[in-house]
Amino acid sequence: MAARVSGLAVGFLCLLAMLSPSAQQSPPPDSPDLKSSIDTDTPPLPDIRPPPSSPRGYELDVPPRNVTCKDTDGKRPGCTGTCPRRCPQCIVLCPDCKTLCHDEVQMPRPVPPPAMLVFGDGQFDNGNNGYLEPPNYPYSGTGRLSNGANLADAIAYTIGFPQSPLPFMSLRGRISMWGANYASVGAGIRNSTNGERSIPLSQQLEDFRTTRALMGIMLGGEAKLRAYLSKSIFLLGIGSQDLDPRWNIHLANSTEIQSLVALYxxxxxxxxxxxxxxxxxxxxxxxxxxxxxxDYRYGCDESLNDRAAAFNAALKPLMAGLASKKKGLFYSIGDFHSFTTTVFADPSAYWMVNIRDSCSFTDHPERTCSPQEEHWFWDSEFMTDQACRLTATAFYYGPPQFTAPMTFKALLEK
Incomplete structure (x- = not known):
């Protein structure tokens, strides 16, 4: 795996020092003096690369969640009411958009959970890869592979957070009590996926273990920490790199999908x-x-799609089995495969015009197509801001065919 910058190592050493017996004796772990030494929500230390931040202007680009959707942009095909383009709830939930768009109906802003912890690959990374050595920094300029928000950002906003959790690597050993993002572009379930040029899932879990230790100190013990985490949301999206033979040499093995599901x-x-x-x-x-x-001559590579479908099919009984054995475990699977299939079958129903071409140029990211919100793909692999917001809305509100066994909204209410 790519080497980490030295600042993270310093953070680990600081943590070990705080957790050592001598540090616990004077002052005790839950004392105000020790807590004050842990900087919460403090921006990262200066770096030659500016720390990634939420896409500027994103919050201003969508209607406030506590204000009625207005009938401004046009009618979506098949809807009984007029749905504004910038209201993802209206677009995704049709034919319920008439209810959502009426002036007397308001969309209340959800109450966010205590924290959001994000694990995954490039659809979710909001800046971690910029801190690897050598840097593997996305060319969007915000640490994301998107023209605005990525899927982690969009889900964070949809469930009520004012912004997406900061990338773990930017915290440099500090702590943000409302969560962190551990995802990494190119990451896999397997450590060897993508030639170990990213932060694999196993290391992301270890990074969370570091966050967890600091949270425990701030909250004053294991019992309070577990109560806090039990109410928090854990977002997990990974596997696409593992299912591509370009990045996972083990796919030659006929049992690889079962192995990946077991690791998951x-x-x-x-x-x-x-x-x-x-x-x-x-x-x-x-x-x-x-x-x-x-390929415009041959279409999609259905062997890759079939492999993804097989992995997704195995994921359902895996999670159902774990939930039946693990007391208090609740989950929701956002069916990204089903949602993209639905959108691609009728793009205009979701205000999409182009689902085939990228909306930017890798060598010249400042050159983008317009209007970008009509394209599904921002670059050769990752989604535009608009596509991310539509996807997040589908997972939060439904309809039922896009989530199982419950919506993200129902999960948060557990």
């Missing part, structure tokens, strides 16, 4: 043992239809 189960069990009780899972989408794969 071990990761979920590890999260549960560390206190996770609410898991929002995003399965693998139509990886064979990304612009870097799609």
């Amino acid at each position: 189960g071990e990761a979920v069990t590890s999260l549960y043992d560390m206190g996770a009780r609410k898991l929002a899972i995003v399965n693998v989408g139509l990886i064979g239809c990304a612009p870097q794969i799609f």
Whole structure:
């Protein structure tokens, strides 16, 4: 795996020092003096690369969640009411958009959970890869592979957070009590996926273990920590890299999908043992239809899509089995594969015009197509801001065919 910057190592040493017997004797771990030495929500230390932040202007680009959607932009095909383009709830939930768009109906802003912890790959990384050595920094300029928000950002906003949790690597040993993002572009379930050039899932779990230790100190003990984490949301979306033979040499083995699902189960069990009780899972989408794969003569690579479908099918009984054995474990699987299939079958129903081409140029990211919100793909693999917001809305509100066994909204209410 790519080497970490020295600042993170310093953070680990500081943590070990705080947890050592001598540090626990004077002052005790839950004393105000020790807590004051842990800087909460403090920006990262200066770095030659500016720390990634939430996409500027994103919050201003969508209607306030506590204000009625207005009939401003046009009618979506098949809807009984007029749905504004910038209201993802209206677009995704049609034919319920008439209810959502009426002036007398308001969309209340959800109350967010105490914290959000994010694990996954490039759909969720909001800046961690910029701190690897050598840097593997996304070319969007915000630490994300998107023209605005990525899927982790969009889900965070949808469930009520004012912004997405900070990337773990930017915290440099500090703590944010409302969560952190551990995801990494190119990461896999297997450590060897993508040639170990990213932060694999196993290391992301270890990074959370570091966060967990600091949270325990801040909250004053294991019991309070577990109560805090039990109400928090754990977002997990990974596997697309593992299912692509370009990045996973083990796919030549006919049992590789079963092996990946088993490793996935071990990761979920590890999260549960560390206190996770609410898991929002995003399965693998139509990886064979990304612009870097799609061919205008032959269409999508259905072998990749079939592999994703097989992995997703095995994920359902895995999670059902774990939930039946792990007391208090609740989960929701956002069916990314089903949602993208639905959108691609009728793009105009979701205000999409182009689902085949990327909306930016890798060598010249400042050159983008317009209007970007009509494109599904921002680059050769990852989604635009608008596509991310539509996906997050589908997982939070429904309809039922896009989540199982419950919506993200129902999961948060558990």
